[in-house]
Amino acid sequence: MQSPFTGFHDPDTAEELVQRVISDPEEARWRSGRALSRSTHPDVRGHAVRLLNSYLKDPESDIEIRTAYRITLALRLLQRPLPPDDVEITRGYGARFRPESTEAFSYANEEEFPVIDVHVHPKEPDGTLLTELLYAGIRHAVILATDTDPVDLEREEIRDMIYANYTRSDVADYMNFDEVLQQIGDSLYSPGHVTNQDIADWIDDYPGQLTGFGSVDLCRDPAYVEKTLTWLSQRPFRGIKLLPFSQFFNPETNENMDLLMSWCRRQHWTILTHSGCAPGVFEDPLMNPDSKPSLWAGAASRYPDVPIILAHFGAYGRKHRGYWFEDALDTMRKHENIWADTAAVWGMMSEEDVIKKIRTSVGFDRVLFGSDYPVSRVMPGKTAGVVRYYLANVLLTDDEKRKILYDNAAALLNLK
Template sequence: MAEGGYIDFHVHLPWREHDPREAARRLLAEMDSAGVERAVVIAVEPSLKLFKERVNAETIRKAAADALDYLVYMRIPRLRRILFSPEESLNEHERILVEHTRRSEDVLEAAEASGGRLLAVASYNPELGPIGTLERIKGKRYLGVKLYPTLHFCTPNEKRLRPLLDYMESEGLILIVHTGCDPGIWELPDLCSGARPSSLEPVARRHRDLVIVVAHLGSYSALKPGIYFDEALRLIERYDNVYADTSAVDSFLVELAVERVGYDKLLFGSDYPYVTGLTIADFVESILRMNIEWRAKMAILRWNAERLLKRLGRL
């Protein structure tokens, strides 16, 4: 193990505990059994209202028809339902959105109860918008803000986000962006193309001092793992301020990333507890088993995150 333990740059609060302090205890126990000293805990705030405005049975039918060649070999139950009974699938998506919600304030409360081991990342909130989100995080102890272009129906390079990004850049807050697809209808290219890493390029160029973390290395997809992997690598290579996390990324792709762009900007992430059935220890283990040099493993599991957090004055 690296001295001081590993750092997990991408976790969420556990499922069942509704009380943030209880959730923090559960998460810390999970981290202990994986040798993880610190974790970045990320809030998730989708909007049911926005989902209902943006998605109906017709949207789904159209997105599915556009991707029919892509979907023809799929064997994923939820996608079958999306294709054949879009109305039913809408209800299921609404239920999942509610189930996955983790409020920013709850994440902050959990972090405050963790003795410094958890660092809270707020969620962009599409109902509050950029200015409302800014007001909400101002002066609080958040490490940064996460944007989900899929769930938020918002692309990172939209002009209206600039005041929020300017604020974050000046305050040393990091921007984490979900990249790749997402379960359910967000596997359809029409609905996940806003989460392409390339849409972050103008942001990385404009906000040189804003640390950006490309979550999932552009690779999140059950149907097509590694869907935007190349775009993520290009971004990391080209911009000093861009990092990526390894959460929900196939080991083979992480090894390939190390070979192609080195390991200095890769941060370990488990996405616990969203990858059902797997523990943080399982993900640590998968990095340790990779076919890369030992230094690369330690850099991904701790050193890179440690260096970054120190620079941001958070360690």
């Protein structure tokens, strides 16, 4: 069998790869697990699974929590299938159909209508992620880091802030505060997180198809923020991903905001920030007041040359879907440098009044397609199904579809 991966150095032995998983620095969570998942030898993969399990299960091994996470992650990555025979993944570029492939198709007509996806969390191994993008006709994707840390919860002012929100919210009716802190803490460090180093590794491997946005935990002190942004500026990052609810900052009052914005101005970085409700206890908007789009108004007017993308159009949420959509539109209307992506709120785009409101207020020139991969994998037809859903949308004109799926992101990020 020919390997679907080309350009990577020869596969190491399972022992070496497993040793690398164990000894990688904590900021490189995915690197060696991904290398393991690229191995096409069933023996190497099987042996690696046994070795990794033996570390996890050995009561004597006394492994650190972050190492245990990495092992769990590597085991999960090894369970993913290899790319299909008609796909080739090349280091330096990304995924292509092999020329001899009979399945080489692109329903999105790759030549005239490629897709750019501005919202991808690379939480799957290379073969799974890149094949999924290829089948969806996505030529280029922006991949996002999330810099969050459970130690933030040890700070009194942060616990007080969460407590104040908690007492105002409905969450107080069904959860005690310790459970809330526990749930938030678990969400801040999980195998699903992708660090700045992980994103740097991905864009180093596939610069042809992936653009990287780093992340910075804005509730930390200015020295930490400066150090992180300096590190990001030394690598080919193109923007910053922020999560006000899990980086515990209010965009209007955060002391690091001007520091961040001036870095963005200097580096020509774009900001992509979560907006709307969020998973877990943050489904309640009163627990999550910092994810309100208009809190960005001040930063947007002080730095009109820094583009700010409101992820999820202010509308994310299961219980309160669309909660800040109007607020997002209003903020976009007042600030030309504010954009929105439709990640995980694709359903909205088939609602007539939503389309009408966008068309008559800000138009479609600042609306971007986001799959929120791997969220899109659970949709019918997976990520390709989400793209197809747009292409079949009868409320949008062809021109508007093209703007959302390609033109706007190409112009904003200068991508081809």
